[in-house]
Amino acid sequence: MKNSETYIGKIGSVTGSTLSIKLDEKIRSTLPIINGVLYRVGQIGSFIRVPFGYVDLFGVVTQTGSDAIPEKLAEQENVKGSRWIKAVLIGEKIGKKFERGVVQFPIADDHVHLVIKDDLEIIYGGFIEDKSIIVGQVSASESLSARLDIDRLINRHCAILGSTGSGKSNTVSIILEAIAERKDKAGNSIKSTRILLVDPHGEYGEILKEYSKIFKIGADSTKAESELIIPYWALPFQEFIKSFPGTISEKQEEYIREKVLHKKIEAAKKLTPAPTEEAITADSPIPFSIKQLWFDLIDIEQKTFNDTDLTDEALDESGAPETLKANKYTQASTNNTPPYSNRSAQGILGFLTLMRNRLLDQRFKFLYQLERLTPNLDGEIKGDLDSLIKNWIGTEKPITILDLSSIPSEVMGSISGTLLSIIYEFLYWGQNEDVGGRQTPILFVLEEAHNYLKSGENSIASRTVQKISKEGRKYGSGLLLVTQRPSELDDTVLSQCGSVIALRMTNSNDRGHIKSAVEDSLNELVELLPSLRTGEGLIMGECVKLPMRTKFSKARESKSTDPLVSEQWKNNLPDSSNYKKVLECWRNNKFS
Numbered sequence: 243m244k245n246s247e248t249y250i251g252k253i254g255s256v257t258g259s260t261l262s263i264k265l266d267e268k269i270r271s272t273l274p275i276i277n278g279v280l281y282r283v284g285q286i287g288s289f290i291r292v293p294f295g296y297v298d299l300f301g302v303v304t305q306t307g308s309d310a311i312p313e314k315l316a317e318q319e320n321v322k323g324s325r326w327i328k329a330v331l332i333g334e335k336i337g338k339k340f341e342r343g344v345v346q347f348p349i350a351d352d353h354v355h356l357v358i359k360d361d362l363e364i365i366y367g368g369f370i371e372d373k374s375i376i377v378g379q380v381s382a383s384e385s386l387s388a389r390l391d392i393d394r395l396i397n398r399h400c401a402i403l404g405s406t407g408s409g410k411s412n413t414v415s416i417i418l419e420a421i422a423e424r425k426d427k428a429g430n431s432i433k434s435t436r437i438l439l440v441d442p443h444g445e446y447g448e449i450l451k452e453y454s455k456i457f458k459i460g461a462d463s464t465k466a467e468s469e470l471i472i473p474y475w476a477l478p479f480q481e482f483i484k485s486f487p488g489t490i491s492e493k494q495e496e497y498i499r500e501k502v503l504h505k506k507i508e509a510a511k512k513l514t515p516a517p518t519e520e521a522i523t524a525d526s527p528i529p530f531s532i533k534q535l536w537f538d539l540i541d542i543e544q545k546t547f548n549d550t551d552l553t554d555e556a557l558d559e560s561g562a563p564e565t566l567k568a569n570k571y572t573q574a575s576t577n578n579t580p581p582y583s584n585r586s587a588q589g590i591l592g593f594l595t596l597m598r599n600r601l602l603d604q605r606f607k608f609l610y611q612l613e614r615l616t617p618n619l620d621g622e623i624k625g626d627l628d629s630l631i632k633n634w635i636g637t638e639k640p641i642t643i644l645d646l647s648s649i650p651s652e653v654m655g656s657i658s659g660t661l662l663s664i665i666y667e668f669l670y671w672g673q674n675e676d677v678g679g680r681q682t683p684i685l686f687v688l689e690e691a692h693n694y695l696k697s698g699e700n701s702i703a704s705r706t707v708q709k710i711s712k713e714g715r716k717y718g719s720g721l722l723l724v725t726q727r728p729s730e731l732d733d734t735v736l737s738q739c740g741s742v743i744a745l746r747m748t749n750s751n752d753r754g755h756i757k758s759a760v761e762d763s764l765n766e767l768v769e770l771l772p773s774l775r776t777g778e779g780l781i782m783g784e785c786v787k788l789p790m791r792t793k794f795s796k797a798r799e800s801k802s803t804d805p806l807v808s809e810q811w812k813n814n815l816p817d818s819s820n821y822k823k824v825l826e827c828w829r830n831n832k833f834s
């Protein structure tokens with residue numbers, strides 16, 4: 243091919259690695275067709291090529307129009323009429339090999355060329371097939387597949403950012419589907435893929451049905467869903483206490499912590515093998531009876547005595563821990579006569595009453611009423627946590643979906659954080675075993691991450707995700723964060739994401755946060771985001787060699803598909819008996 247076909251203009255000025263390029267007035271069209279392929283000249287995010295001896299330098303277009311005119315020339319009248327683009331140099335091609343970074347720089351008047359498909363194939367190609375996934379097409383050249391390096395995508399964490407309706411969930415589905423469908427070199431399916439998807443709205447079960455095992459509250463067994471349970475006794479103490487309504491002082495909390503620790507130490511003796519006493523804390527995942535704990539605590543608050551030594555109890559009627567019925571005592575007198583109240587009482591009667599209500603609340607069954615994992619009053623259980631964790635992360639299916647749509651919103655953050663924490667602790671302690679994260683890595687996908695990873699919040703979710711973002715790579719744990727509000731997301735977590743997939747983003751404050759997450763020279767590219775189409779995104783960072791404007795493929799239809807309002811409003815009025823049906827669903831915490 244003749245070089246003249248791709249020629250688009252000359253360099254006007256060079257500042258650092260930024261080039262101002264004056265487009266040639268004689269180029270016939272900004273939409274040339276070369277070898278039957280249509281190209282667009284000077285699109286933000288597209289590439290330019292500068293031949294430089296034996297090497298070809300490549301740059302990405304970051305600005306067009308009057309802003310791209312070099313400052314010194316901007317005042318001149320004849321300059322204003324001409325077309326300029328600004329590009330940042332990002333790599334060079336020697337022979338058929340493309341490398342990131344440039345060591346030599348062009349000078350003014352050097353020729354600039356359009357980048358055609360053959361060049362793009364070299365820039366975006368070079369992936370090893372079974373180590374990469376296809377997620378769509380490169381926008382600049384629709385016949386070119388957009389490939390991501392899966393090792394870098396997962397090891398170095400990734401954030402998917404975009405306004406509501408920009409196509410984030412679709413992008414997640416496409417990425418996960420591509421990973422789940424990977425085959426090895428011989429064409430066999432891959433056995434040990436491990437992905438854990440936290441799904442706050444229950445929107446993935448249907449789309450990823452073939453590849454996933456779904457855990458949810460109120461599971462429908464005809465749909466191969468399993469009941470989601472999270473044993474209260476596996477929660478770190480702070481989260482355990484927070485799972486109850488009502489407030490208590492720090493001193494009262496310490497008091498309960500001591501009691502929980504004591505219960506765990508006693509119950510641990512019944513485990514085989516029993517852990518050593520010194521290793522046990524109130525945070526250890528050791529089963530104990532919460533009913534017995536409640537019974538013991540309330541007994542201390544309510545107990546009265548017939549004598550001043552406080553030995554002869556004024557018991558009227560014995561209660562029963564199993565049914566959460568407290569012992570009944572004769573009311574203490576107020577004028578220093580028997581019965582006397584208990585001096586060890588801590589003033590937590592109100593808290594304990596609310597605690598009892600919560601233990602009986604059917605919405606919290608997933609936490610306190612655990613079937614095989616409910617300890618008896620002595621703390622003995624039939625199953626254990628290992629089988630639960632194996633169900634979560636050790637199934638034949640590559641993806642496990644934790645559908646949290648039925649979890650009461652007040653404990654949502656705490657529960658999703660606890661789940662992550664339980665699994666991450668397991669992977670951490672299993673680092674020398676094949677079930678641990680180092681030998682069988684895992685990808686945590688966190689949808690709507692801004693809901694439970696708010697910046698400045700010291701929640702278990704923030705702490706766990708911060709930990710995974712900083713040290714997860716060493717223990718085989720990768721993150722894929724999805725959010726529409728990057729400005730609300732914890733900064734440390736966002737800055738640890740090696741790759742960013744930015745979809746349409748209209749809010750300038752949010753765009754500012756994306757800028758801080760990508761390398762400086764690409765900052766101006768972020769200004770492109772408001773104009774992206776639905777399902778189109780800019781992939782930047784470790785998982786691609788160069789920033790890649792991509793049109794993501796469309797996953798199959800799902801619940802998150804926008805309703806067709808104009809059509810649906812034409813339907814007849816819904817059946818009135820359905821109002822009753824929905825109320826029933828609501829009361830039972832179940833969808834029809």
Ligand SMILES: Nc1ncnc2c1ncn2[C@@H]1O[C@H](COP(=O)(O)OP(=O)(O)OP(=O)(O)O)[C@@H](O)[C@H]1O
Binds near residue numbers: 778
């Ligand atoms: N690549 C695509 N091609 C065609 N349509 C798409 C594409 N990506 C998304 N859509 C459509 O756009 C709509 C919104 O997509 P999606 O639910 O993925 O957005 P979202 O960013 O996750 O929104 P939200 O923030 O509300 O969760 C859906 O109807 C979806 O089918």
Ligand SMILES: [Mg+2]
Binds near residue numbers: 410411412802
């Ligand atoms: Mg979504």
